Amino acid sequence: MSATLIDRMAQTPLAGRTADGRVRLPGLSRAEIGDHLIEMGIEPKKVRMRANQIFNWVYHWGATEFDQMTNIAKGFRARMADYFTLERPDVIERQVSEDGTRKYLIRMAPGIEVETVFIPDVSRSGALCVSSQVGCTLTCTFCHTGTQRLVRNLTPAEIVLQVMVCRDDLKEWPTANRTDATDWAHGEDRKLVNIVFMGMGEPLYNTDNVIASIDLISDDQGLSIGRRRITVSTSGVVPDIAKVGEANPMLAISLHAADDETRTKIMPINRKYPLDELLQACRDYPGLSNAKRITFEYVMLKGVNDSPQHARNLITKLQGIPAKVNLIPFNPWPGSPYECSDMDVIEDFARRLKKAGLAAPIRKTRGEDIMAACGQLKSESEKQRASDKRKAERAAT
Numbered sequence: 001m002s003a004t005l006i007d008r009m010a011q012t013p014l015a016g017r018t019a020d021g022r023v024r025l026p027g028l029s030r031a032e033i034g035d036h037l038i039e040m041g042i043e044p045k046k047v048r049m050r051a052n053q054i055f056n057w058v059y060h061w062g063a064t065e066f067d068q069m070t071n072i073a074k075g076f077r078a079r080m081a082d083y084f085t086l087e088r089p090d091v092i093e094r095q096v097s098e099d100g101t102r103k104y105l106i107r108m109a110p111g112i113e114v115e116t117v118f119i120p121d122v123s124r125s126g127a128l129c130v131s132s133q134v135g136c137t138l139t140c141t142f143c144h145t146g147t148q149r150l151v152r153n154l155t156p157a158e159i160v161l162q163v164m165v166c167r168d169d170l171k172e173w174p175t176a177n178r179t180d181a182t183d184w185a186h187g188e189d190r191k192l193v194n195i196v197f198m199g200m201g202e203p204l205y206n207t208d209n210v211i212a213s214i215d216l217i218s219d220d221q222g223l224s225i226g227r228r229r230i231t232v233s234t235s236g237v238v239p240d241i242a243k244v245g246e247a248n249p250m251l252a253i254s255l256h257a258a259d260d261e262t263r264t265k266i267m268p269i270n271r272k273y274p275l276d277e278l279l280q281a282c283r284d285y286p287g288l289s290n291a292k293r294i295t296f297e298y299v300m301l302k303g304v305n306d307s308p309q310h311a312r313n314l315i316t317k318l319q320g321i322p323a324k325v326n327l328i329p330f331n332p333w334p335g336s337p338y339e340c341s342d343m344d345v346i347e348d349f350a351r352r353l354k355k356a357g358l359a360a361p362i363r364k365t366r367g368e369d370i371m372a373a374c375g376q377l378k379s380e381s382e383k384q385r386a387s388d389k390r391k392a393e394r395a396a397t
Contacts (some may be wrong), residue, residue, distance in 0.1 A: 022085040026164055027157020029216060030055050040083055050076075052221070058086070059222025062164065062173030088168065089161055106165055108158045112151065114200055116162040118170070120191060127194035130162045132210055133201025138235055140267045142256070142299055144333040153206040159213035162199075163223060166192055195225055197232045198252070204237035204244060211247045233297065238273040238281045245286035252295040252326075253282060257305045258313035266304065275317060282321055293322040293359075299330050300341035300349070311352040324359040331365060 017023055023036055034051040042050060053072055057063040064086050066077040092113060093105040102118040114131040134151035136143075167173055170191055195217060197203040203210045210232065218227045232244050233252035245251065257263035263270040270278075282294050296318065300306050314325065327350055330340040341349075346362055353360035 018085055018087075022083060024157070025054065025058050025084045025086055026088065027155070027160050027216075028058075029156075029212070036083070040079065054080075055219075056221050059164075059216070059219065060174070060224070062167055064088075064168075088165055089158075091165060091169075094169065102166070102169065104162075104165060104169070106162060108154070108161070112158075114154065114158070114162070116166065116199060118166050118192065122194060125193035126191040127196050128163060128166050128192055129196050129199045130159055131199030131201055132159060132197055132203040132206045136201050137205065138202055138267070138269055140235065140254070140256075140269075142266055142301060142330060142336070142338055144336070148200070150201075153209060154201070156209050156212035156216060159209065160216045160223075163192070163195065163217060163225075167223075193225065193229055195230045196252070197230075202235055202237060203232050204234045204240040207237075207240045207244055211244060214247045214249055228292075231295065233295075235267060235269050236273045236278040237269075238277055241281040242284060242286065248287065250292065250295070251282070251285055252297055253278070255296045255314075256299050256301075258310065258317045262305055262310070266301070279317060279321065288322055290322050293324050296323055296325045297328060298325055299328045300346050301330055302339040302341045302345075304338065306341040306345050306349055308348075308352065311349050315353065315356040315358065318358065324361075325353055327353075327360055327362045329363070329365055 025033070028036075030051045033054050034047045037047045037050055038044065050072075053069070057069045057072075061068065063069060066072075066081045066084075066086070069077055069080075072080075090107045091104050092107050093103075095103045097103070100120045104116045104118075105113055106116060107113050112134055114134055116131060117129040118126060119129065120126045131154065133153050135148040137150045172190055172192055197210060214227065214230055214232075217223050217225050217230060227248045228250060231250040231252050233254060234241065234244075235254045241251070254267070255263075256266060258275065260270060260274050263275060282288075285294060288294065296314075298305070298314070318325070327346055329343075329346060330338055332338075332340070350360045350362055
């Protein structure tokens with residue numbers, strides 16, 4: 001078994017073995033599956049074939065029972081059931097918004113819970129907003145997730161499992177009697193077609209695991225979500241922008257201001273990686289073109305970043321970058337110090353950008369009634385810990 005596999009298994013029970021010693025298959029790569037097959041005593045010349053079969057059943061067909069693996073001999077399936085498990089993590093809570101948005105609170109391991117949001121009707125299909133960390137270190141002042149302390153990075157398995165849990169809920173796995181499996185692999189009839197790393201955490205503080213998860217999600221023999229359908233959003237971790245670009249996802253930048261003074265006030269990371277340095281990394285992003293534009297996310301904060309001058313600053317800073325600007329009405333959360341810009345102000349801001357030749361859609365708020373909108377994610381386990389702490393403090397006084 002490789003050292004990398006052993007290290008990864010040690011990080012969390014979900015990425016390794018169950019209490020009864022079985023290995024969790026969902027979330028493993030072909031190479032990792034192969035390592036375990038060798039440990040089981042499978043002949044080396046058969047490992048590659050078996051690993052491919054298992055990988056396809058886990059990620060393309062979404063198998064939840066070994067008896068579903070009909071092209072594998074019954075005796076070997078029994079051996080697999082003794083060694084492996086196909087179980088998913090626990091969905092602690094599932095909420096459905098009035099607009100159809102679905103939010104899942106998923107327990108990956110004891111004390112390790114993340115929120116994942118499926119948004120229907122995005123780009124003619126649907127998008128899943130996945131988390132890359134439990135909590136966040138960035139403390140952006142407008143973001144609820146930033147008020148939750150960082151617990152740890154998620155493993156590639158834990159990222160991929162968010163996609164699999166959503167597919168389970170949407171009942172979007174193909175069945176063995178389908179005749180259009182090839183079309184399915186290319187996205188026909190599916191709701192979950194887009195993945196956005198815009199959930200809890202900063203993806204580029206977990207770059208290696210994010211890249212490994214992209215490799216699994218995009219594999220055309222498995223989940224088969226193309227790399228151009230995967231977007232990684234960063235607040236501006238400049239050194240890793242080019243590195244994640246080598247995995248060929250789309251890039252989004254949480255910008256939210258186009259002058260250093262304003263951006264530093266609302267996004268402390270700007271002190272470390274100021275705007276000019278960040279935007280140069282964007283200009284150097286691998287494969288950047290009009291067909292592969294960078295999305296700049298811009299949350300509209302009343303009286304903070306929404307003036308005509310702010311719009312002019314943004315137009316100037318983005319010159320020469322193939323770009324789209326998503327204008328995001330601020331989604332309030334308990335205790336937040338901001339208000340959303342008035343709609344007429346947001347519309348005027350958009351008009352100014354469009355007049356300068358920038359695509360500037362105003363993002364429709366989704367899932368606000370279940371706290372699933374942009375910037376609102378914060379795991380219930382953290383909320384409960386905070387509530388318990390406040391109760392204890394009151395009891396002590």
